[in-house]
Amino acid sequence: MAATLDWALMDSVDRVALVTGSGRGIGRAIALRLARDGYHLVINYLRHRTAADETADEVRRLGRHALVFKANVGELDQLAALFSATDQEYGRLDVLVNNAASGYNRPVMEQKPRGWEWTFNINARSALFGAQHAVPLMTRNGGGCIVNVTSMGSQRVLPDYVVVGASKAALEALTRYLAVELAVHHISVNAVSPGMAATEALLHFRDLVQDLDETVNRVTAETPAGRLVTPDDVANVVAFLCTPEATMIRGQVIVVDGGYTLGHRIDHGTKNGWQ
Numbered sequence: 680m681a682a683t684l685d686w687a688l689m690d691s692v693d694r695v696a697l698v699t700g701s702g703r704g705i706g707r708a709i710a711l712r713l714a715r716d717g718y719h720l721v722i723n724y725l726r727h728r729t730a731a732d733e734t735a736d737e738v739r740r741l742g743r744h745a746l747v748f749k750a751n752v753g754e755l756d757q758l759a760a761l762f763s764a765t766d767q768e769y770g771r772l773d774v775l776v777n778n779a780a781s782g783y784n785r786p787v788m789e790q791k792p793r794g795w796e797w798t799f800n801i802n803a804r805s806a807l808f809g810a811q812h813a814v815p816l817m818t819r820n821g822g823g824c825i826v827n828v829t830s831m832g833s834q835r836v837l838p839d840y841v842v843v844g845a846s847k848a849a850l851e852a853l854t855r856y857l858a859v860e861l862a863v864h865h866i867s868v869n870a871v872s873p874g875m876a877a878t879e880a881l882l883h884f885r886d887l888v889q890d891l892d893e894t895v896n897r898v899t900a901e902t903p904a905g906r907l908v909t910p911d912d913v914a915n916v917v918a919f920l921c922t923p924e925a926t927m928i929r930g931q932v933i934v935v936d937g938g939y940t941l942g943h944r945i946d947h948g949t950k951n952g953w954q
Contacts, residue, residue: 701731
């Protein structure tokens, strides 16, 4: 019990967070929010080095250290190298955010084994074996937090999203199992599920819907909060899950969607609508 309290009460200064896929979008927002909270960062990327360097530069402007490391977390040797570099650079790890995601958006009958393996390895398998690498680093200082970024496609059927949705459902199941088994190590594990977010990732859906702009406008109109989710909205919840105040939240999937999936339609032009 003492180790849990020691970790929870420790100031975030000199603590370390590893955020996979943190060069752009939601991952970048999470990295910057944790840097503002006092964490040193490991910025992981696969293809976009310039974006990763820009995120790292912003972390450094906030007065924190940033290590930029290229790794496909779906490949076990590269995943191991990522954690080895974290250990060599900092000698510790306090927060792991599994944000990196990829996938083949195709109908069920057009999916291929390669797409299945690629998607599951990056979106789900990396969380399991990443946890195995993270635990020894976290237990050196009494514990830590793991937060997995999932999506509403794990529960809802989206166009051509079958493999990604299945991988995210697996990620949510892993979240529950990890939360139970890692509790003895004073490590909390949760997941955050963003709704449609205003990021570059939306462009990947342009070919999957007849009119992406119309879809964005419709989702916005059907969201009780009256707008799309932003990367900062997601980052704020991730950051909260890494605080002592959230220590009794374990194995949960926190939905951040402005109420969209509740299914209630709000007319924002009426006096009864939420503003």
